Amino acid sequence: MGKYYEGRTECPFDPNRAIIFRIGNNKLKKRYWYFRIRRHTGEYYQRSTKETSKAKAMDKARQVYLRMLAAEEKNIVYGDVGFNNLFELFMKDQSWADARRSRVEHVYNKYFSEFYENIEIQEVNHLKWLQYLKWRCTFWDSYTDKEVNRYGAKRRPSKRTIDNERQILIQFLRWCAMSSYIVAVPIIPYKYKSEPSIRGLINFDKTRGFAIEPRTLKAILSKLHNWAFADVKGAAKELGCSVFDVSKTQADKWLDENAEAIRNSFPDKDWRHLQRNKTHRFARKRLYYFVLVSSGSLMRPSTEMTSLRWCDVVLEPSAKQEGLQIPVFNVPTGKKKKKRTAFGTYRCAKHVLRWKSICDDFGFSSDTDFVFPSHDGNQMPAAEMGRTFSLALKEWGLQKHPTGESITLYSIRNSAISSRIRDAKWDLLQVSQAADVSIMQISKAYASEIMKTQKDRYANTFPTDVKHQREEAAEIQALMLETTLKNSR
Numbered sequence: 001m002g003k004y005y006e007g008r009t010e011c012p013f014d015p016n017r018a019i020i021f022r023i024g025n026n027k028l029k030k031r032y033w034y035f036r037i038r039r040h041t042g043e044y045y046q047r048s049t050k051e052t053s054k055a056k057a058m059d060k061a062r063q064v065y066l067r068m069l070a071a072e073e074k075n076i077v078y079g080d081v082g083f084n085n086l087f088e089l090f091m092k093d094q095s096w097a098d099a100r101r102s103r104v105e106h107v108y109n110k111y112f113s114e115f116y117e118n119i120e121i122q123e124v125n126h127l128k129w130l131q132y133l134k135w136r137c138t139f140w141d142s143y144t145d146k147e148v149n150r151y152g153a154k155r156r157p158s159k160r161t162i163d164n165e166r167q168i169l170i171q172f173l174r175w176c177a178m179s180s181y182i183v184a185v186p187i188i189p190y191k192y193k194s195e196p197s198i199r200g201l202i203n204f205d206k207t208r209g210f211a212i213e214p215r216t217l218k219a220i221l222s223k224l225h226n227w228a229f230a231d232v233k234g235a236a237k238e239l240g241c242s243v244f245d246v247s248k249t250q251a252d253k254w255l256d257e258n259a260e261a262i263r264n265s266f267p268d269k270d271w272r273h274l275q276r277n278k279t280h281r282f283a284r285k286r287l288y289y290f291v292l293v294s295s296g297s298l299m300r301p302s303t304e305m306t307s308l309r310w311c312d313v314v315l316e317p318s319a320k321q322e323g324l325q326i327p328v329f330n331v332p333t334g335k336k337k338k339k340r341t342a343f344g345t346y347r348c349a350k351h352v353l354r355w356k357s358i359c360d361d362f363g364f365s366s367d368t369d370f371v372f373p374s375h376d377g378n379q380m381p382a383a384e385m386g387r388t389f390s391l392a393l394k395e396w397g398l399q400k401h402p403t404g405e406s407i408t409l410y411s412i413r414n415s416a417i418s419s420r421i422r423d424a425k426w427d428l429l430q431v432s433q434a435a436d437v438s439i440m441q442i443s444k445a446y447a448s449e450i451m452k453t454q455k456d457r458y459a460n461t462f463p464t465d466v467k468h469q470r471e472e473a474a475e476i477q478a479l480m481l482e483t484t485l486k487n488s489r
Contacts, residue, residue, distance in 0.1 A: 033057030082118030296348025
């Protein structure tokens with residue numbers, strides 16, 4: 001080695017293949033030690049140890065040397081395989097559904113690529129994962145609340161979110177092992193509560209999925225309706241008809257003729273209150289009917305609905321109720337990529353027809369058009385629909401259950417399932433088939449609703465003692481007249 005290098009030292013663990021040295025430049029602020037190891041092919045692998053201590057540098061060189069030997073035994077080329085380069089190859093090599101690919105790409109672009117950058121894939125282990133967790137859980141700390149909301153993120157990720165990112169990482173590492181980039185998949189811990197460095201940074205509480213309390217649900221639907229049809233109310237009043245009967249052309253004309261009066265009705269006289277923008281007006285109505293159709297059909301508010309095209313929707317006459325129609329949805333992309341058929345309620349048929357009429361006005365009603373398209377006619381990302389719903393609820397102060405959990409689009413579906421059990425008295429098999437959920441999952445998730453439909457079974461401890469029942473009933477009626485405890489009837 002030339003005079004540019006100094007401190008050349010052969011490594012005692014293999015002096016014929018490994019050395020450490022420093023670059024002979026006294027102007028450098030930190031004079032790190034480097035290692036150079038000869039591969040069995042004769043090529044050299046050289047890196048900085050990022051250590052100024054010779055003893056620590058020697059130890060790092062030994063660790064790399066041992067990993068290289070292990071890789072050579074498996075005929076794996078060690079080094080020069082950065083995380084980001086391999087992850088992009090991994091994504092190209094997969095045949096995921098659109099929703100899965102979108103999720104993986106989001107995690108990679110937003111988090112993995114920034115944290116792991118192009119570190120050697122062999123350096124990804126449980127310690128690096130714990131470092132990632134701490135970085136990930138504090139990622140949004142420097143952002144304002146407005147920025148966090150705009151990205152649809154949470155300052156403190158839920159356990160479910162972190163589990164999902166861990167699963168993506170493990171899937172990638174398995175691909176690396178199968179492709180001979182690493183010898184074995186490292187252990188990636190999942191018991192986060194025991195790690196002091198991230199204690200309190202992950203939300204372990206159930207954050208969504210509960211059925212909405214009836215009064216809150218009614219308020220949400222009312223707000224959504226007023227929000228969706230704010231641009232046609234004036235025209236409907238002037239024409240003396242329902243907001244559902246006002247065409248886009250009639251609404252446009254009324255908005256143009258009354259623009260100044262509408263603007264002046266707001267304290268800041270901001271023209272944006274007019275909401276004449278075609279994209280915004282369509283998006284509001286789309287979300288309103290997305291909620292109604294999900295509730296009426298028990299379809300998941302995900303790709304099950306965003307993948308629907310008008311050719312997948314059929315109205316069939318009821319065999320039992322004359323004049324009524326049953327919406328049939330041939331879902332092309334259900335859970336786990338399975339196709340399925342969903343049936344809407346009689347009332348859902350009315351929502352479907354009204355929404356089809358609106359789509360006619362906005363130019364999205366051909367058989368090949370998506371039922372709930374984006375503004376440019378492409379498939380609408382379900383996550384964006386959910387984000388808009390959550391932001392609207394937050395603006396109206398309706399974003400939380402009384403117990404603190406977030407209300408989401410899935411809460412709408414869960415409320416509809418609860419209603420089928422509680423009010424329509426559907427049995428478990430009927431609910432399971434309609435919602436495309438296993439009977440076991442239904443019985444576990446909606447146990448309280450099932451119990452409410454059979455409350456007498458839990459209340460009656462004297463089924464054969466008629467006299468006792470009458471005495472109890474008379475006393476209870478007398479007490480109810482004296483107290484203010486709420487009766488459900």
